[in-house]
Amino acid sequence: MNRKAEARDRILRAAIDTLATQGFAASTARAIAVAGGFAPGVIYYHFDDLDDLFLAAMRYTSDQRMERYVECTATAGDPSSMLQALRELYAEDVATGHIAAVQELVVGAGTSARLAEGVRAEIARWEEYAETLLRRLTAGTPLEDLIPARAAATAVMAFYLGLEMLTHLDGDRARGEALFAAAEPLAALLGMLLPPPGERA
Amino acid sequence: MNRKAEARDRILRAAIDTLATQGFAASTARAIAVAGGFAPGVIYYHFDDLDDLFLAAMRYTSDQRMERYVECTATAGDPSSMLQALRELYAEDVATGHIAAVQELVVGAGTSARLAEGVRAEIARWEEYAETLLRRLTAGTPLEDLIPARAAATAVMAFYLGLEMLTHLDGDRARGEALFAAAEPLAALLGMLLPPPGERA
Numbered sequence: 001m002n003r004k005a006e007a008r009d010r011i012l013r014a015a016i017d018t019l020a021t022q023g024f025a026a027s028t029a030r031a032i033a034v035a036g037g038f039a040p041g042v043i044y045y046h047f048d049d050l051d052d053l054f055l056a057a058m059r060y061t062s063d064q065r066m067e068r069y070v071e072c073t074a075t076a077g078d079p080s081s082m083l084q085a086l087r088e089l090y091a092e093d094v095a096t097g098h099i100a101a102v103q104e105l106v107v108g109a110g111t112s113a114r115l116a117e118g119v120r121a122e123i124a125r126w127e128e129y130a131e132t133l134l135r136r137l138t139a140g141t142p143l144e145d146l147i148p149a150r151a152a153a154t155a156v157m158a159f160y161l162g163l164e165m166l167t168h169l170d171g172d173r174a175r176g177e178a179l180f181a182a183a184e185p186l187a188a189l190l191g192m193l194l195p196p197p198g199e200r201a
Numbered sequence: 202m203n204r205k206a207e208a209r210d211r212i213l214r215a216a217i218d219t220l221a222t223q224g225f226a227a228s229t230a231r232a233i234a235v236a237g238g239f240a241p242g243v244i245y246y247h248f249d250d251l252d253d254l255f256l257a258a259m260r261y262t263s264d265q266r267m268e269r270y271v272e273c274t275a276t277a278g279d280p281s282s283m284l285q286a287l288r289e290l291y292a293e294d295v296a297t298g299h300i301a302a303v304q305e306l307v308v309g310a311g312t313s314a315r316l317a318e319g320v321r322a323e324i325a326r327w328e329e330y331a332e333t334l335l336r337r338l339t340a341g342t343p344l345e346d347l348i349p350a351r352a353a354a355t356a357v358m359a360f361y362l363g364l365e366m367l368t369h370l371d372g373d374r375a376r377g378e379a380l381f382a383a384a385e386p387l388a389a390l391l392g393m394l395l396p397p398p399g400e401r402a
Binding site: 023025103106107109110116119120123146147148150151152154155157158159160161162163165166168169170171175178179182183185186189 | 224226304307308310311317320321324347348349351352353355356358359360361362363364366367369370371372376379380383384386387390
């Protein structure tokens with residue numbers, strides 16, 4: 001990576017950290033510069049304005065997480081191993097600040113039509129991905145025609161964003177962990193009821 | 202209702218309208234007073250400070266909506282009529298500004314520990330209610346032991362709050378309506394599979 005790309009990366013990471021830890025309203029050029037250890041002017045050498053930086057930051061974290069999601073769910077054929085993969089991916093979403101930054105950008109999108117448009121596009125990308133995953137899990141099973149995959153993907157996105165709001169309100173991550181734990185017996189049962197991927201029509 | 206209670210009600214309704222239409226950050230004493238058509242000083246005759254008003258407004262809208270939820274779901278025994286009741290209640294949540302105001306208060310709770318505590322208590326009340334509803338719907342059916350009611354209630358709360366975030370981002374209510382429509386065939390199927398309430402063990 002050349003020096004310009006390295007500097008750009010550093011700004012994007014600083015923007016994500018600042019959004020995740022300080023929130024959208026506090027994510028000024030100054031705050032992002034302090035978090036990244038560079039002068040505020042550096043931001044404007046790489047980005048037109050803060051909206052431009054936020055949009056690039058959303059794509060940056062989204063791309064990185066999408067790569068991990070595709071990688072980790074690729075081998076998960078049955079509901080239990082899919083749940084296990086999603087649980088680990090969710091823990092990474094938390095640890096990297098991804099989910100907190102995205103939630104702040106969704107809230108902050110109310111301040112700018114351009115930001116809203118970019119955030120909507122990223123949400124749509126994740127919705128499509130969730131739909132693909134769901135279709136793959138249910139393909140060749142009785143659930144295939146039963147679950148409206150597009151609507152279920154929307155519901156999953158809403159749930160994911162809302163869980164982050166509740167987590168923020170609680171001040172701890174117990175709620176998310178309890179949900180994954182509670183889903184385990186259901187996933188195991190579903191795994192027993194559904195034909196394994198190899199034996200599907 | 203005496204004149205003091207009437208004035209208090211008017212302030213509470215103005216606070217909910219302002220939160221719902223202008224957002225938490227813009228809900229100053231002045232903005233609420235303009236919305237309600239009274240002098241800002243009137244607020245401080247009835248409430249200690251804005252947090253005190255926001256907490257009272259959250260309980261006020263929550264009490265009113267809870268009363269409607271209990272009333273409208275009381276006669277809904279099967280999944281389809283429950284879904285229909287919830288769809289109408291959700292439309293009311295939207296029309297009254299309830300859901301938008303609550304979402305703003307959940308976001309705004311980050312600014313004050315006292316506000317956060319009050320919002321958490323209201324969320325917990327709705328979570329318990331959702332759990333009760335779910336247990337009533339599944340009582341005496343094979344789903345009773347299958348669905349972890351507490352975790353499912355948490356998931357429903359997260360979904361409800363997240364849907365409002367996405368709706369805000371979209372700028373229209375199409376997403377929520379599509380979800381209710383997509384859930385209808387599922388509810389109908391579930392109604393056919395589950396024993397009717399009168400014939401349960």
